[in-house]
Amino acid sequence: GNSVTQMEGPVTLSEEAFLTINCTYTATGYPSLFWYVQYPGEGLQLLLKATKADDKGSNKGFEATYRKETTSFHLEKGSVQVSDSAVYFCALSENSMGGSSNTGKLIFGQGTTLQVKP
Amino acid sequence: SAVISQKPSRDICQRGTSLTIQCQVDSQVTMMFWYRQQPGQSLTLIATANQGSEATYESGFVIDKFPISRPNLTFSTLTVSNMSPEDSSIYLCSVTWGKYEQYFGPGTRLTVT
Numbered sequence: 435g436n437s438v439t440q441m442e443g444p445v446t447l448s449e450e451a452f453l454t455i456n457c458t459y460t461a462t463g464y465p466s467l468f469w470y471v472q473y474p475g476e477g478l479q480l481l482l483k484a485t486k487a488d489d490k491g492s493n494k495g496f497e498a499t500y501r502k503e504t505t506s507f508h509l510e511k512g513s514v515q516v517s518d519s520a521v522y523f524c525a526l527s528e529n530s531m532g533g534s535s536n537t538g539k540l541i542f543g544q545g546t547t548l549q550v551k552p
Numbered sequence: 553s554a555v556i557s558q559k560p561s562r563d564i565c566q567r568g569t570s571l572t573i574q575c576q577v578d579s580q581v582t583m584m585f586w587y588r589q590q591p592g593q594s595l596t597l598i599a600t601a602n603q604g605s606e607a608t609y610e611s612g613f614v615i616d617k618f619p620i621s622r623p624n625l626t627f628s629t630l631t632v633s634n635m636s637p638e639d640s641s642i643y644l645c646s647v648t649w650g651k652y653e654q655y656f657g658p659g660t661r662l663t664v665t
Contacts, residue, residue, distance in 0.1 A: 466652045477658040478595070478644065485652050523594065527652065538583040538648040542594040 436461040440543035455509040457524035465526040467507040472521045556657035575645035580625035589642040601628040635664045
């Protein structure tokens with residue numbers, strides 16, 4: 435079945451450091467890929483998405499590229515801030531053949547806790 | 553994007569009782585979902601709430617334990633029945649928006665004692 439694997443956390447970085455959180459997936463069909471973020475005490479927010487191979491999603495300085503050849507969707511940010519401290523979830527959603535519609539069912543990775551120290 | 557609210561935001565319940573969680577969306581949406589996030593864990597899909605028909609449950613979840621209603625295109629409820637401490641989790645509803653995006657409610661934090 436479909437699955438998502440994220441690098442183990444927690445990840446602790448100093449402010450302005452470079453961030454990479456690895457995410458790989460296993461899927462049949464044509465998945466869309468997402469990164470969600472959960473700030474302390476808050477709900478889940480969509481951070482970025484990519485819906486087909488070679489797409490790059492970006493938002494708030496974060497980027498991730500959909501790599502079909504390596505089945506990966508690694509999250510990167512060039513310079514993290516204390517306010518980026520949160521739990522990050524990689525997720526996939528299976529699309530219909532040809533990508534014309536989305537089943538809506540999300541499969542999540544286990545989450546990676548990021549702590550940024552000043 | 554859709555704005556989603558949930559009630560209650562948190563509750564502490566005794567084992568053997570039931571709790572109904574409400575999910576309200578500010579726009580009409582076709583697909584609504586219920587997820588569970590157990591302490592320190594990732595999110596797991598419980599079921600898809602279908603308007604006008606029975607919910608579709610994922611493996612490991614059954615209607616008797618998690619009955620769901622979807623009376624219209626903006627509202628759904630999830631009931632956690634005959635609760636045990638293992639049901640202590642955050643329960644989240646979500647909706648699809650546009651072609652690919654999915655948005656989540658703030659969650660209901662349930663503690664069963």
